[in-house]
Every structure is written in structure tokens, then in C-alpha cells.
Amino acid sequence: MQKDQIPLYVRLSPDPHRRLELAASASGRSKRQIVEDAVRAHLDGDGLVVGGLALREVPPEILTLGEAAEFLRTTDSDLERAAARGEVPGRRIGEGWRFSRAALLAWLATATGSGAASPEPSDPVQADSRI
16 A cells, blocks of 8 residues: 555445446446545535535524534533623524624634634624614
């Protein structure tokens, strides 16, 4: 095995196994080459590519507390506390929180070195205002 190759061991069901064997036999290429070509042709790092189009789930514009915490890679409780203090752009709706994905990205881009939000919010509505 070459140094720039990583071993991959998979178990295939009978039909895909048969198809891979037939493709290797008919093309004269190794199964490794066929799998590498399939990965290059159909996976682009962000999703499955079919017919030249990448299929990706469009992320929602409005995020729940859990979705926003996952997006920011933090815990729900840390995000909720930061939002309640007005450090992160968000809106309280009833007992829950909603966050704009675009506002979170903008906040991340303009946050100061300490990690806190800029002192003046871009939206005059207070972060803890209720609807």
C-alpha cells in the first residue's frame, strides 16, 4: 500500500458487490479505482452530487435555541444565558428563543476579541423583548 492511501474496509450487500465486481471486470480497473472515481464524482464535501448538481439541505433562516446552539457549537444553556443578557442577537417568543442565522453570522463577524457582542445592537428592539 502506498503511503498516501488509507485503508477502507466495507461490507457490501450482494447486489452492490456484484455490480462492483462486474464494473471492475468490464472496465479493467481495480475496485479501488472505481470507488475513488465514484467518490470524486458524487461527493463534494458538502453533500451528494447528482448530475452535476449538489444536493444540500437548505439551512433554515430562523433557528430555535437548540439549532442556534448547535450552529454556534455551544450548549443550549450558555446560548440562552448570553441571549438573555443581550450578548447574542435573538428574540424571546413566549417561553422560547428564536435566532436569525444571518444575524448570528454577522454577530460572529463583528464580535470583539473577548467574544462579547459589539456594544450597540444593530436592531433597536431589545433582545429579551416578548412577542
